[in-house]
Amino acid sequence: MSPVSGPWPPVPVEPPEIHPKAPAPGTELGAHFAECFGCGDEVDDGLHLRSAIGEGYTVHSKFTVTSAHQGAPGLAHGGLLACAFDEALGSTVGNLLHRPAVTGKLETDFRRPVPVGSTLYIEARLDGVAGRKIYVSADGHLDAADGPVAVNARAVFIAVGFEHFSTHGDPQALEKLAEQHRRNKREWDINP
Numbered sequence: 001m002s003p004v005s006g007p008w009p010p011v012p013v014e015p016p017e018i019h020p021k022a023p024a025p026g027t028e029l030g031a032h033f034a035e036c037f038g039c040g041d042e043v044d045d046g047l048h049l050r051s052a053i054g055e056g057y058t059v060h061s062k063f064t065v066t067s068a069h070q071g072a073p074g075l076a077h078g079g080l081l082a083c084a085f086d087e088a089l090g091s092t093v094g095n096l097l098h099r100p101a102v103t104g105k106l107e108t109d110f111r112r113p114v115p116v117g118s119t120l121y122i123e124a125r126l127d128g129v130a131g132r133k134i135y136v137s138a139d140g141h142l143d144a145a146d147g148p149v150a151v152n153a154r155a156v157f158i159a160v161g162f163e164h165f166s167t168h169g170d171p172q173a174l175e176k177l178a179e180q181h182r183r184n185k186r187e188w189d190i191n192p
């Protein structure tokens, strides 16, 4: 339960409908985009966050804080930690619902410092859906899945059409990504 103030979700919601092709519990999720700062292998100083589907359709992610992620000497930058939660929560929405969506709002509650060299274990869950609004939350534990909670986060993702990415982003890179997904036989319909 997040200590961030106010009721959550803030509006009446429907239970999320897990997509029939959502990966089964235990499935390790690869990077969704090699150049993604959150999970991409091609971003040297990125987070290299790795995720797997948990029981009860949670998503478990982890990343190790490096010196490239510092704010104060020896400590993770708060915005960087927020980025990790954006990634983990986005992965939760994308992989469990198979709905293209973008972050509308992201709230974080920093409860303990996160030192360089520590690993953050993030457990994320779907909290409910209201129309295009998808409510998600997550807790980040220090150095073990049951370690002390360092960060809580909650977010509203807004479902969008695929044209959101092709109109506002880089259509050529998007087509390359779709091709990679086809090659890897990922079950995600990038162009539904």
Ligand SMILES: CCCCC/C=C\C/C=C\C/C=C\C/C=C\CCCC(=O)SCCNC(=O)CCNC(=O)[C@H](O)C(C)(C)COP(=O)(O)OP(=O)(O)OC[C@H]1O[C@@H](n2cnc3c(N)ncnc32)[C@H](O)[C@@H]1OP(=O)(O)O
Residues within 6 Å of the ligand: 032, 038, 086, 087, 088, 089, 090, 091, 092, 094, 095, 101, 102, 103, 104, 105, 131, 132, 133, 156, 158, 160, 165, 188, 190
């Ligand atoms: C990203 C991957 C793409 C490739 C996919 C490939 C593979 C996918 C597989 C798995 C995915 C895995 C991982 C993904 C990991 C990370 C993802 C990172 C996600 C991001 O990092 S993404 C970047 C940051 N993000 C933005 O760049 C958004 C900029 N923004 C906009 O583009 C518009 O702002 C938009 C579209 C949000 C809405 O615009 P719009 O015109 O379509 O709709 P409108 O404004 O009418 O809102 C409709 C309803 O949402 C409510 N609403 C809107 N905004 C709200 C807010 N802030 N708070 C609370 N509620 C909000 C309204 O109140 C209304 O609610 P109601 O229906 O009840 O009236």
